[in-house]
Amino acid sequence: MTDDLPNHKALLPAGLRDLLPPDAETEASAVEALMDVFAAHGYQRVQPPLLEFEDSLLAGSGAAVAEQTFRLMDPDSQRMMGLRADTTPQVARIAATRLANSPRPLRLSYAGPCLRVRGSQLAPDRQVAQAGIELIGHNSPEADAEIVLVGAEALKAVGLDQLSFDLTLPNLVPALLDHAGIEGEQRAALARGLDRKDAAAVARHGGALAGSLTDLLLAAGPAGRALAALEAAHLPAPIAAMASRLAAVAAVLRKRAPALRLTIDPVEFRGFRYHTGVSVTIYAPGRHEELGRGGRYVCGDSEPATGLTLFPDAVLRAAPPRTPRQRVFLARGADAAMAADLRARGYATLADLADANQTNGTDANGDPNGEARRLGCSHILHARMLIALD
Numbered sequence: 001m002t003d004d005l006p007n008h009k010a011l012l013p014a015g016l017r018d019l020l021p022p023d024a025e026t027e028a029s030a031v032e033a034l035m036d037v038f039a040a041h042g043y044q045r046v047q048p049p050l051l052e053f054e055d056s057l058l059a060g061s062g063a064a065v066a067e068q069t070f071r072l073m074d075p076d077s078q079r080m081m082g083l084r085a086d087t088t089p090q091v092a093r094i095a096a097t098r099l100a101n102s103p104r105p106l107r108l109s110y111a112g113p114c115l116r117v118r119g120s121q122l123a124p125d126r127q128v129a130q131a132g133i134e135l136i137g138h139n140s141p142e143a144d145a146e147i148v149l150v151g152a153e154a155l156k157a158v159g160l161d162q163l164s165f166d167l168t169l170p171n172l173v174p175a176l177l178d179h180a181g182i183e184g185e186q187r188a189a190l191a192r193g194l195d196r197k198d199a200a201a202v203a204r205h206g207g208a209l210a211g212s213l214t215d216l217l218l219a220a221g222p223a224g225r226a227l228a229a230l231e232a233a234h235l236p237a238p239i240a241a242m243a244s245r246l247a248a249v250a251a252v253l254r255k256r257a258p259a260l261r262l263t264i265d266p267v268e269f270r271g272f273r274y275h276t277g278v279s280v281t282i283y284a285p286g287r288h289e290e291l292g293r294g295g296r297y298v299c300g301d302s303e304p305a306t307g308l309t310l311f312p313d314a315v316l317r318a319a320p321p322r323t324p325r326q327r328v329f330l331a332r333g334a335d336a337a338m339a340a341d342l343r344a345r346g347y348a349t350l351a352d353l354a355d356a357n358q359t360n361g362t363d364a365n366g367d368p369n370g371e372a373r374r375l376g377c378s379h380i381l382h383a384r385m386l387i388a389l390d
Helices: 005-010 023-040 060-068 088-096 141-157 172-180 184-195 199-205 207-219 223-232 237-256 312-318 336-344 368-374
Strands: 051-053 070-073 080-083 106-115 127-136 164-168 261-265 279-283 292-299 303-310 327-330 348-351 379-382 385-388
Touching: 023 106, 023 127, 023 141, 023 312, 060 088, 060 292, 088 106, 088 127, 088 292, 088 303, 127 141, 127 292, 127 312, 141 237, 141 279, 141 292, 141 303, 164 237, 172 184, 172 207, 172 237, 184 199, 184 207, 199 207, 207 223, 223 237, 223 261, 237 261, 327 336, 327 368, 336 348, 336 379, 368 379
Parallel strands: 164 261, 327 348, 327 379
Antiparallel strands: 051 080, 070 080, 106 127, 127 303, 164 279, 279 292, 292 303, 379 385
16 A cells, blocks of 8 residues: 555546656747747736636637536635636627727737647547737738738747648538528537548538539549639538638738648538637648647737647657757856856756765766766866766
């Protein structure tokens, strides 16, 4: 029983985990690299609280993540509070209240953890890191394209440049089904078929929409082919306007970043349920998990907005390994100015904490080099002499 106690104390709830050295520092430095790119494009950082009163956290776009939100009672006010499951609704609240009089378009960025009631099969973690941008107060293809381009540049800063940006219209299918009056079991079966990319099920349950939906389903892929299929499809006027907006965003992206790998899935409707227009999902080659997701939504009561959320955990799993910071052991008497210069150059310095009566920090065999190796150091600094350890 006693031997099992340490493991018992380290046990965490499903979907939660400790991030240990050097992974925690690697994630932090990657997040700051993303945030630096956001800042360079004028996105100013905000930091919402992890907890909010439930009635404000779940208002507006926050209602879409209500079922993923942990709730608890505030012992001070006796009001219900929620732990954020997604940061975008909080940024939207800040924009609509605290920053309501700030000039538009308003560009905001954020980074921090979110906690969700449950994970998914592909992403079982319930604590999820997010880093993102929100562009509020402007409704144009250029604004939709900007979040994609800034996201691509940010991901390039952490070593990812062979990415796929999948543009979607999450409200196109629901709008088509509403227009055709498809409801109940038929609607549910058709939604399942579209979600699974099952052309036979779509043909079986699609009714009058079967031909159009099958054509759009099979058109998913490279932007050129998908856009041609959208243009050829016979769509009601309001829905055709959605397709035209998607084409306009794609045109801006092709003009400004012709090397960007752009795909389009016109019948994809998964994702954040608050998205109301052109949306994007980012993938890395050979990986099924999403590196980021974003799109157009409504901020507050009626203000147009669009944004992009990147998932640093997934980003780091796809990115090239980052070189850990090298560690230098400072033997007693090491030159302080040289140690400071090493830190300025990106090294970590570990001071000798041996008893003052000892000449140098030593290991059990009296060897300072051995102590440096034990602490994971690549170098040792004696006075002003930096020595690489074998």
